[in-house]
Amino acid sequence: MAQTHEWMFYEVMWRGWAGRDRVPYPVPWWAQQAFRRWSDDFDSGTYESKEAAFASNALYRYWHLVGVKDHRQESLIGQAGEIEPVYDAYCLSFFLHDPATGTLRLPQLAAGGKVEQRWEAPHLPVVLTTFRTPEDVEFVQRTFAAPVGPRQRDLVVSRVTVGSPTGRLREGLLCAAVLPAGPSGFQRHDRGGGGRGSDRRLTFLRHLPDERRVETSTGWGPVFDTAPEQFGVYGNPDFSFDPDTYLTRGPFHDLVVGGKLNGALQAQDQVAGLCSAVFGWPFRVVEDEVFEIAVRLPVDVFNGPGDLAELRATPTAELEGVNREFWSAKLLREGMQPELPRPVAHLADLFRQARSQLLILSDHGEIHPGPTVYDSFWIRDSSVEATACSLVGDTTLAERQLGTHYPLRFNRGTGRVGPCAEYGFYGGPHEKDDREWDSNGQALWAIGRFDRTRGRRAAFGARLYVPYVLDAARWIRDNRDPYGLLHSGWSAEHLGERDKPHYWDDLWGLAGLYEAARLAERIGAPEVPELWGAFDDLKRATGDSVRWVLSEQRRRGAWETYIPTGPADVGRRDSTMIGTAAYFHPLRLHMGSKLGDDIDLAARHTLDTMYAHFVTGGFRHDAAWSAYGPYLTLQLAHAYLLAGNPERMDALLGWTVGAGFPTVAGRTVALGAWNEQHAYPVASDFGEVPYPRWYMGDIPHGWAAAEYLLLIRDILFFEADEDRDRHLYIAPGVRPHWVPGGARVGVDAAPTLFGSPFGYRLGHDPAERTVTVEITQAPQGVRFVYPCAFGEVRSVSADGRELPVTGRDVRVPAGTRWFSVTYA
Structure with missing residues (x-):
């Protein structure tokens, strides 16, 4: 049964949307999509009512994000420029009012005018929202986050300028609205107890004119650089249970009907938490004139007059300049710098944007996979995220995450976690509650890979070896089922049911044990034979199980070869096999075919089976989500790159890039970011609205951002056989159409698993059918392989001497500084 405030919110949104032609109401984009194709079917396993699901915004979690690197709280930006500080119970939105006619122009509504949004630059997390009315009045809203004051506390700044694009005299009222509902929803209330920062009810609202600021239920709200000339604060003083109260006695109704606000300073609403307020600044502009206001939203905790003075002390232009310089230095001058030619230059832009997303999602060194319901620390997600950061140059963040926060998740207790020992298990509440048995393999894998990247002199792995590597490896050895596999669990929700075992866990266990044994070798630890023994034992158990499943499927008449999600799912040909x-x-x-040539071949066939059945542009995950999986699509693309099929990699990458900029009814609803699940309606502009319910994760999704960084990096180069015949593939995923004549591909200052950076420049001359590669940086003793994608190799010259031709893979000795390839 719906709670009162959930029912009330649903009714106010619906009635506001239905009556928008009479009195416009700023219904958020996500609510409009729900009303566009409403269904009473909802996830009753998670929510108690359709109103609770609606108030939680379970279906359309699309927005933009700004924030300060390594700070706790991010802020979301909606499709109409709405600003939602994640853990504060309010949302700020701007609109225009013409007092002469009573006309309201709300950017949320198509009839209000045209809205366009973009990032100021790919490396700058500054959202520009431009709103132009039918009367040719335009406001431009620049929203960014920045630290302020000696303690570098976080705030969001929105600078809004109003102008007349045609140069004709325009006047009216620029308004700012404080409302409870934001891009993420109204209140997440589910059977699991909700989510962090989930309650956005505004039960109290107060305007303090002398301080030019607003107080909300949870603390300080917006602070105005310039005092508004009009204001009104609205609540529910009569404790009415009629939803129309909020529409007929609200600020938008007052402006349309009476032309002015109520002038109240304070309001309460103990019924539904739907307090609201509007503040207005008159403007008069002509030709090149603009009218500007600036609003500051305190994100960190501020209290008292001293904090207010500190929050206001730095001019907005200076704050914007500091923000610009920080991100320019971080993303343009530090770390890996990919160079891609014009046909694919957008891939490099998105690369820098994904870097910024991971840095913003880092909370004091913990990278969280999302800003709201996923604002927490998972070993699984963070292992990929930290590895991505380390390999693109954000080494300090990766080191803090793996070296500080991983040991804090290492359990030392003597109890049990389900069928397994607590001691030696990596995990907090997520991993324990859901039996995420993949976490130890992921922790060991990430630690081992980072130790390689940092190099021997850093001794990162040596400092963690006892107990965080050795005892975690022993946990994998000692906590397996009678078949030698890891127990049933729910390591990732895309794998299937939690009461079954999944090969995903065993594959991660093998990778973790492999890295643990190699680390032990590098530091000369005496447990090397013990760790290789654990690896071999899990290898045997996993290999035997997979071979049994494959033979059983053949016995049952399956004509396609595929490895299902686990041994309890023989014959299950659905999208959960993505774990492979x-x-x-x-x-x-x-x-090195670590599980054997036969399983290696079966894994390759599994990729093709997935592609044939579950890819329509992107990877469709109907078995668990009834949605596209952006990060799963990137995983599949990356698997194809490494398996030697760059054509399919390119196709999957192209779809994923497009999915980061979805358009619905002509409005771009994301600016280069991915959810965990990409809804079919949004992916198809509502051409496909499945009947089964679906659920949306946060955006941006940190795991997806990390997958994108890793894929672009490995398209440009990747390492192989790090422990024996060390070599490096150059441009293995660069497609011929990426490099027109005279264009170059390259990378600078790219960290490697060999412990020192790599850089190169590749040029293409199609007239001469020649590719030239200049090595600008390289680890010592590492040879190179260039898989020529342009045609059959005819000749190779390296540093002035001819090399033998060995097919399309051009093999170049270590130490080479320049080589040239001619092709047919």
Whole structure:
């Protein structure tokens, strides 16, 4: 049964939307999509009522994000420029009012005018929202986050300028609205107890004119640089249970009907938490004139007059300049710098944007996979995120995450976690409650890979070896089922049911044990034979199980070869088999056929089976989500790159890039970011609205951002056989159409698993059918392989001497500084 405030919110949104032609109401974009194709079917396993699901915004979690690197709280930006500080119970939105006619122009509504949004630059997390009315009045809203004052506390700044694009005299009222509902929803109330920062009810609202600021239920709200000339604060003083109260006695009704606000300073609403307020500044502009206001939203905790003075002390232009310089230095001058030619230059732009998203999602060194319901620390997600950060140059963040926060998740207790020992298990509440048995393999894998990247002199792995590597490896050895596999659990919700075992866990366990044994070798630890013994034992158990499943499927008449999600799912040909992609990426168990040639071949066939049945542009995950999986699509693309099929990699990458900029009814609803699940309606502009319910994760999704960084990096180069015949593939995923004549591909200052950076420049001359590669940086003793994608190789010259031709893979000795390839 719906709670009162949930029912009331649903009714106010619906009635506001239905009556928008009479009195416009700023219904958020996500609510409009729900009303566009409403269904009473909802996830009753999660929510108690359709109103609770609606108030939680379970279906359309699309927005933009700004924030300060390593700070706790991010802020969301909606499709109409709405600003939602995640853990504060309010949302700020701007609109225009013409007092002469009573006309309201709300950017939320199509009839209000045209809205366009973009990032100021790919490396700058500054959202520009431009709103132009039918009367040719335009406001431009610049929203960014910045630290302020000696303690570098976080705030969001929105600078709004109003102008007349045609140069004709325009006047009216620029308004700012404080409302409870934001891009993420109204209140997440589910059977599991809700989510962090989920309650956005505004039960109290107060305007303090002398301080030019607003107080909300949870603390300080917006602070105005310039005092508004009009204001009104609205609540529910009569404790009415009639939803129309909020529409007929609200600020938008007052402006349309009476032309002015109520002038109240304070309001309460103890019924539904739907307090609201509007503040207005008159403007008069002509030709090149603009009218500007600035609003500051305190994100960190501010209290008292001293904090207010500190929050206001730095001019907005200076705050914007500091923000610009920080991100320019971080993303343009530090870390890996990909160079891609014009046909694919957008891939490099998105690369820098994904870097910024991971840095913003880092909370004091913990990378969280999302800003709201996923604003927490998972070993699984963070292992990929930290590895991505380390390999693109954000080394300090990766080191803090793996070296500080992983040991804090290492359990030392003597109890039990389900069928397993507590001691030696990596995990907090998520991993324990859901039996995420993949976490130890992920922790060991990430620690081992980072130790390689940092190099021997850093001794990162040596400092963590006892107990965080050795005892975690022993946990994998000692906590397995009678068949030698890891127990049933729910390591990732895309794998299937939690009461079954999944090969995903075993593959991660193998990769973790492999890295643990190699680390032990590098530091000369005496447990090397013990760790290799644990690896071999899990290898035997996993290999035997997979071979049994494959033979049983053949016995039952299956004509396609595929490895299902686990041994309890023989014959299950559905999208949960995506877990097998991890065999290639990120675990690279195919290098050296670590499970045997037969399983290696079966894993390759599994990729093709998935592609044939579950890819329509992107990877469709109907078995668990009834939605596209952006990060799963990137995993599959990466697996194809490493398995030697760059054509399919390119196709999957192209779809994923497009999915980061979905358009619905002509409005771009994301600016280069991905959810965990990409809804079919949004992906198809509502051409496909499935009957089964679906659920949306946060955006941006940190795991997806990390997968994108890793894929672009490995398209440009990747390492192979790090422990024996060390070599490096140059441009293995660069497609011929990426490099027109005279264009260059390259990378600078790219960290490697060999412990020192790599850089190169590749040029293409199609007239001469020649590719030239200049090595600008390289680890010592590492040879190179260039898989020529342009045609059959005819000749190779390296540093002035001819090399033998060996097919399309051009093999170049270590130490080479320049080589040239001619092709047919």
